[in-house]
Amino acid sequence: MNHSFIILCEFLIREISFVISLRPKFNPVQFNILYADKESKARCGLIQTDHGNIETPIFMPVGTLGSVKGVHHRELVADIMARIILGNTYHLYLRPGLDVLKQVGGLHKFMNWELPILTDSGGYQVFSLADNRKLTKDGVIFKSHIDGSKHLFTPEYVIDIQRIIGSDIMMVLDECAPYPSDYKYAQKSIALTHSWLDRCIDHFNATEPLYKYGQALFPIVQGSVYKDLRIKSAEYIANKNCEGNAIGGLAVGEPIDMMYEMISVVNEILPLSKPRYLMGVGTPVNLLESIALGVDMFDCVMPTRNGRNGMLFTSQGIINIRNEKWKDDFSLIDPDGTSFVDKTYSKAYLRHLNMNKEMLGAQIASIHNLAFYLELMKQAREKIKEGNFYTWKNTMIKQLNNRL
Amino acid sequence: MNHSFIILCEFLIREISFVISLRPKFNPVQFNILYADKESKARCGLIQTDHGNIETPIFMPVGTLGSVKGVHHRELVADIMARIILGNTYHLYLRPGLDVLKQVGGLHKFMNWELPILTDSGGYQVFSLADNRKLTKDGVIFKSHIDGSKHLFTPEYVIDIQRIIGSDIMMVLDECAPYPSDYKYAQKSIALTHSWLDRCIDHFNATEPLYKYGQALFPIVQGSVYKDLRIKSAEYIANKNCEGNAIGGLAVGEPIDMMYEMISVVNEILPLSKPRYLMGVGTPVNLLESIALGVDMFDCVMPTRNGRNGMLFTSQGIINIRNEKWKDDFSLIDPDGTSFVDKTYSKAYLRHLNMNKEMLGAQIASIHNLAFYLELMKQAREKIKEGNFYTWKNTMIKQLNNRL
Numbered sequence: 001m002n003h004s005f006i007i008l009c010e011f012l013i014r015e016i017s018f019v020i021s022l023r024p025k026f027n028p029v030q031f032n033i034l035y036a037d038k039e040s041k042a043r044c045g046l047i048q049t050d051h052g053n054i055e056t057p058i059f060m061p062v063g064t065l066g067s068v069k070g071v072h073h074r075e076l077v078a079d080i081m082a083r084i085i086l087g088n089t090y091h092l093y094l095r096p097g098l099d100v101l102k103q104v105g106g107l108h109k110f111m112n113w114e115l116p117i118l119t120d121s122g123g124y125q126v127f128s129l130a131d132n133r134k135l136t137k138d139g140v141i142f143k144s145h146i147d148g149s150k151h152l153f154t155p156e157y158v159i160d161i162q163r164i165i166g167s168d169i170m171m172v173l174d175e176c177a178p179y180p181s182d183y184k185y186a187q188k189s190i191a192l193t194h195s196w197l198d199r200c201i202d203h204f205n206a207t208e209p210l211y212k213y214g215q216a217l218f219p220i221v222q223g224s225v226y227k228d229l230r231i232k233s234a235e236y237i238a239n240k241n242c243e244g245n246a247i248g249g250l251a252v253g254e255p256i257d258m259m260y261e262m263i264s265v266v267n268e269i270l271p272l273s274k275p276r277y278l279m280g281v282g283t284p285v286n287l288l289e290s291i292a293l294g295v296d297m298f299d300c301v302m303p304t305r306n307g308r309n310g311m312l313f314t315s316q317g318i319i320n321i322r323n324e325k326w327k328d329d330f331s332l333i334d335p336d337g338t339s340f341v342d343k344t345y346s347k348a349y350l351r352h353l354n355m356n357k358e359m360l361g362a363q364i365a366s367i368h369n370l371a372f373y374l375e376l377m378k379q380a381r382e383k384i385k386e387g388n389f390y391t392w393k394n395t396m397i398k399q400l401n402n403r404l
Numbered sequence: 405m406n407h408s409f410i411i412l413c414e415f416l417i418r419e420i421s422f423v424i425s426l427r428p429k430f431n432p433v434q435f436n437i438l439y440a441d442k443e444s445k446a447r448c449g450l451i452q453t454d455h456g457n458i459e460t461p462i463f464m465p466v467g468t469l470g471s472v473k474g475v476h477h478r479e480l481v482a483d484i485m486a487r488i489i490l491g492n493t494y495h496l497y498l499r500p501g502l503d504v505l506k507q508v509g510g511l512h513k514f515m516n517w518e519l520p521i522l523t524d525s526g527g528y529q530v531f532s533l534a535d536n537r538k539l540t541k542d543g544v545i546f547k548s549h550i551d552g553s554k555h556l557f558t559p560e561y562v563i564d565i566q567r568i569i570g571s572d573i574m575m576v577l578d579e580c581a582p583y584p585s586d587y588k589y590a591q592k593s594i595a596l597t598h599s600w601l602d603r604c605i606d607h608f609n610a611t612e613p614l615y616k617y618g619q620a621l622f623p624i625v626q627g628s629v630y631k632d633l634r635i636k637s638a639e640y641i642a643n644k645n646c647e648g649n650a651i652g653g654l655a656v657g658e659p660i661d662m663m664y665e666m667i668s669v670v671n672e673i674l675p676l677s678k679p680r681y682l683m684g685v686g687t688p689v690n691l692l693e694s695i696a697l698g699v700d701m702f703d704c705v706m707p708t709r710n711g712r713n714g715m716l717f718t719s720q721g722i723i724n725i726r727n728e729k730w731k732d733d734f735s736l737i738d739p740d741g742t743s744f745v746d747k748t749y750s751k752a753y754l755r756h757l758n759m760n761k762e763m764l765g766a767q768i769a770s771i772h773n774l775a776f777y778l779e780l781m782k783q784a785r786e787k788i789k790e791g792n793f794y795t796w797k798n799t800m801i802k803q804l805n806n807r808l
Contacts, residue, residue, distance in 0.1 A: 065756070065757075065760050065762060066753070066756065067757055067762045067763075067764045067765075068764075069762060069763050069764065070763040070764065070767070071764070072744075072745075072748075072764065072767065072768075073748060074744065074748070095756060095759065095760055096731070096752070096756045099732070100731060100732050100752060100756075103732050103734075104732070104734050104752065109734070110734075110750075110752070110753055110756075111753060112748055112749060112750065112753070327500070327504060328503070328504050328507050328508070330507075330508050330513070330514075340476075340478065341476075344476075344477060344478070344516055345516060346514075346516065348500070348504060348508065348514070349470070349514055349515060349516070352469070352470065352499060352500045352504075352514075353469075353471055355499065356469050356499055358469055358471045358473060359471075359473050359474040359763060359766065359767070360471045360472075360473065360474065360475070360476065361471075362763065363474070363476065363763070363767070364476075
């Protein structure tokens with residue numbers, strides 16, 4: 001090779017390296033508020049992710065193990081109109097396990113699901129699997145519900161796992177304290193949660209997504225039902241300036257007014273410009289009240305779990321399909337329902353399926369309830385845009401509480 | 405009123421009555437053979453019912469309680485391509501019960517299912533619920549598996565129930581004898597079955613459909629594995645000249661070659677011009693071999709029940725999805741599969757769902773297997789039309805028996 005060719009090569013290598021260093025980082029999650037209600041704290045916004053946009057307020061169907069129970073993917077997308085679903089770090093870590101998830105290139109590919117995914121961190125399992133875990137300063141040791149094996153979840157490891165899962169929105173490791181917790185316990189608990197938060201953020205910043213799209217990290221406000229602890233926690237979290245913020249440790253048995261009070265206190269502090277995610281809540285009424293308090297994102301197993309047990313949420317109120325009165329009611333499940341199940345199956349038929357534990361009954365109720373939740377969020381967004389959310393919400397709440 | 409007006413009225417009433425008496429009876433089930441294979445007894449035909457046409461050979465998904473487990477109606481019609489499904493008289497009698505079925509106007513309306521339905525008579529439950537029933541000359545007394553209450557099913561009552569259910573094809577009450585049955589037992593059993601058959605036919609002829617469409621009645625050949633009894637029973641049944649005929653009491657534990665021998669013997673006698681329904685059979689190989697012996701209709705719980713347990717039937721062979729080898733096989737379930745599940749979900753994902761007892765796993769496997777069965781029937785029809793069924797069948801049988 002002659003000298004000028006070598007110089008040319010060196011030049012090209014330098015140039016290419018420079019161009020590569022200038023390439024845009026993976027898009028982080030973006031949030032813009034499009035409309036703000038004047039009579040409440042409700043707002044209508046848009047979350048942008050590399051897997052698509054999400055209009056808020058939004059409800060996220062829960063797919064703990066990478067499957068929303070009883071619901072096909074195409075039903076989630078086309079009938080329920082889900083735009084983001086949830087997975088659970090703890091459960092996915094156990095099964096299918098990290099080897100499989102790494103090999104396939106993350107949960108989206110494993111499921112063949114192209115829209116956004118949020119993963120809970122395992123923090124809720126600190127609460128729900130209280131008998132099978134041990135809290136230490138370093139993290140949580142879980143005893144697997146499958147084979148009894150022990151697994152240490154540190155804040156750093158929870159980030160690593162979620163990098164492998166490849167969720168669009170990752171959650172920090174936290175302690176979801178039980179209700180009631182005494183003040184001292186709750187105080188210690190948020191100290192632990194905050195120290196874990198710092199470690200999560202450090203590790204999040206020190207690592208990169210494994211796949212070709214961005215991942216955001218949401219911290220979680222805790223503090224049980226103590227106003228001052230909630231304030232302290234919300235301030236701590238707000239200061240981290242993450243791309244979104246979550247409120248955890250509610251809907252764990254406390255009176256409903258206390259829940260709303262905590263949400264209200266916390267939302268005074270969490271930045272307006274970031275999406276707020278209320279974890280694990282709740283009934284349709286809870287959702288509307290929380291939207292009025294400035295919440296943007298929700299998840300809950302209620303529409304699917306209660307659906308499997310025969311409870312249907314409708315715009316006119318709640319149906320217990322096991323009730324004798326539906327035995328010969330051959331009208332469609334919900335005249336206002338938006339999904340295909342509402343146009344196909346009758347109350348009497350659904351009751352028959354439920355009473356006989358036929359899978360199809362659980363499927364129908366799950367689709368109906370999820371579609372209803374998503375439709376309620378859509379209506380809430382429209383009402384916020386139209387500027388009459390508050391009046392609509394107060395009317396709806398009366399209807400939604402009816403027992404049909 | 406003047407006299408001429410009264411005469412006019414009398415005239416009109418007579419005329420109207422005459423016109424009414426001339427109205428066409430409800431269409432019975434029609435069957436036409438379109439193609440007959442030259443190298444085997446296979447044939448391709450068309451069953452016409454008031455709820456639509458059915459090309460034969462056909463597989464009928466089983467919806468015991470008016471629901472094919474894990475499968476939505478629209479999936480049955482558009483993805484699985486089912487053209488007729490099964491219900492079970494005994495189960496539907498218990499739940500939702502005759503009051504509800506009568507009130508709504510039959511099972512089609514109860515389910516909102518517009519295609520044909522065939523109902524088994526309860527004869528199979530004589531076999532499957534052997535510990536909870538008592539046979540008498542008059543009929544069967546069942547002890548309900550739900551509440552222990554006792555119910556007498558006579559041949560006449562089974563017709564009445566199926567009139568209320570409104571199935572397009574009704575089955576006679578028979579005794580499905582266990583395997584093994586000694587010769588004497590089998591001999592007595594067909595005598596009972598034949599006497600019940602006569603009573604069923606008498607009652608069928610003495611009654612009318614309750615809804616505005618026709619219903620056919622199929623008698624059932626029994627005789628255990630005794631050639632002479634099968635011949636006797638087939639002759640008895642053939643003489644009844646019903647709109648279709650069924651072969652029962654097989655696939656109850658006898659060696660497979662014995663089953664084929666009995667089918668062969670019986671099909672020599674059952675009229676060529678009527679559809680032949682082999683009850684409760686079987687594997688894809690069983691279906692192809694039985695088509696070659698002249699069978700037109702099949703039903704079996706295997707595609708759904710085995711699917712729920714992780715067994716997938718494919719054109720390349722059988723997959724046990726619980727096998728470790730599929731853990732990281734991210735290829736689609738079945739490259740030759742025709743339903744949406746085959747184009748959506750991978751083997752590794754389906755394995756994960758099955759191992760975790762996620763409902764979606766059972767749903768996917770059920771849809772895949774049913775679609776495969778229906779596609780196999782479609783291919784069989786095409787091969788019969790093309791005149792190369794026999795060679796194709798022999799090639800397929802080798803593949804279908806593979807363990808993947």
